[in-house]
Amino acid sequence: NAGVTQTPKFQVLKTGQSMTLQCAQDMNHNSMYWYRQDPGMGLRLIYYSASEGTTDKGEVPNGYNVSRLNKREFSLRLESAAPSQTSVYFCASSDFVARHEQYFGPGTRLTVT
């Protein structure tokens, strides 16, 4: 099992460009999450999907959109990147929102210039 995979690992964008971060899990989990990690701020939830077909905003959703493509895949889109979106992005999954334990991907390091 690969667990949670993310692509790409690194990305550099210019202000105003768009991109989609991909995430897939092979653990048959129902719930998936997108976080950003910034120095000294821990992890902040951007969006989550409690189950296939649903998505909800987290703590910092502005400037992002998500798609739960199917049970395995959950993508994060930046429509018009800004320097404030420079961060490390982590995708995670768990079998139910209330199940507690989350499994994380290796992260995508994004720089917006």
Added chain:
Amino acid sequence: GNSVTQMEGPVTLSEEAFLTINCTYTATGYPSLFWYVQYPGEGLQLLLKATKADDKGSNKGFEATYRKETTSFHLEKGSVQVSDSAVYFCALISNTGGFKTIFGAGTRLFVKA
């Protein structure tokens, strides 16, 4: 709202020293508490958890006890190794927080040989 506060780092210890990383929380309802660990260049991994008051979570020589009276979940290890160098995150999930995981800011640990 729910929150997690953990001691600021970095924490620098010599091999075989005793480790304590403090974590306190604010939450309504009955939260579950976690410690996650992040090794360099990787995503977070669950280290241990406790789901009710007085529970002790333990794994790989680390342990933490859920103390409701002091709203704390301090991480301890009796003898650290160089391989324990990582960032440690305290986290909670609560039924009153919409089952979203709240992470502390993280504490970086350096262990010297």
